[in-house]
Amino acid sequence: MTELVVWLNTVANACAEYALAPLAFLPGWLSATLVAIVTGILMLLIFKYTSNQVSIKQVRNGIRANLLALSLFQDNISVSLRCQARVLVGACRLFLLAVVPMLVMTVPMCLLLAQMALWYQARPLHVDEEAVLTAFFADNSNEIPEVQLEAASGGEVKIGPVRVPSKHMVCWSVWAQEDGCHRLSLRIGKQTFEKEFTVGEGFARVSLRRPAWNWFDVLLHPRETPFSQDSIVRAIEIDYPSRHGWASGSGFWLIYWFVVSMVVAFCVRPWFNVNI
Template identity: 55%
Template sequence: MDVAAQIATWLNLLANALGRYLLAPIGWLPGWLSATIVSAATGVLLLVIFKCTSNQQAIRRVRDDIKANLLALRLFKDSTSVTFRAQGRVFWGAFRLMLLAIVPMLVMVVPVCLLLGQLALWYQSRPLRMGEEAVITLKLGDSAESSWPDVRLEPTSAAEVDVGPVRVLSKREICWRVAGRENGYHRMRFQVDQQTSEKEIAIGDGFMRLSTKRPGWNWSNVLLHPWESPFRPDSAVESIEIDYPDRESYVSGTDWWVVYWFVTSMVAALCFRPFLNVNV
């Protein structure tokens, strides 16, 4: 697991460097427009990757065999034996197409996961508005039997603490409710005994790249929350999370953006397939 988390961290460094510039227009474009452009571009790019990593000649032959057997079903529908043989060959052809798609799918799975992690920074939640409140949760590492360290959130003019700290003993969590006071990106600093940990907080309107959670040393959490460096296994802190508000939109809002991205990218790939001469 340590190796997987390290690899995910390295991949995130590359994805963050590219996403910082390539996805920057999301910050000033309308949500529906940026989501549509990103989704369509993704569909075309994945189509090109599929073409370059798949055996196009083999796929073309299998598709031709399927078409021939479908034609046989229409021409010899009165012959039971021919019909059953043609149906079997159609199913076998469909299975062969699935096998031929395995390699390009494996090639695409990593960049797609990295891209979704970057898009979630923009669409999954919205930043705090001035005066709006959110809960910050710091989760301690070690076991439940370990002693509680001294935990403090350093005061800052960017976010004012209204309530807290509140300890949740059973989960080894400390919570604060804060209110946004200054627009922009700010660093929240936590003192855990002699160790200082930081978490970015975003305050403002519109679209801002924001990280809901600084994760622990777990590869899946590292991929889901790519922006901030994860806490190392020997850290006193396991994670720090900010409960940002949901973004309300059926195109670029919380959770819905994934559905819109998937549908639009598929439609774009199907529309551009004849122009790029791709067999799928």
């Protein structure tokens, strides 16, 4: 499973390299809006061609008819309750009809959101700013081995290592010195474990974590290849600062994307003749 996700991430990274490249130059609100619009339309089209449009239309019409019947024939409670029951049955059928497109869309949507998270979930460190780097070690190791963090050209280790044996982790404070995408190396004996370290202004892809060999972790952190299953280091992550903004800020980009993509899909639905 993890191998499959790694492979999917490779494809997604390659596609996003070009497709999302303009995000680096555009204002956050504009790029978030554009991505939401495009994905809204694309998902609508995928929905159109992966769902049973005829059945959806029939079921929707049935639900609407029964809802109208509730107001038209409200005199009789048994008639009204029958209509209510039919609305419920219709709603359940509609739910089932959405399962296939939902399954089809889940994978591309997860990949897309993970790629978007690279841009919007955190911002790169500015020069002279500090961040905490944490290395997680395998739970089965009795004690944390000797570990050394080698500073990259763009950064310098300021504090650390701070060992937390109970949690199998070691922390450092890293100081950003120069703009660019750098690599930090963790040395344990003869082995070296690397982690991407991004410094700069504006928008850039920021990999919060180099993931463990776990499909879910890999899915959420697509930028860097995961550590192997038998690696002593399970994951390395950097506590990048949050990005601010109502459209592309750390706490909001996902909601903004949900809302805008849904509104766009709803608005363009008549043009694409999609029953949803």
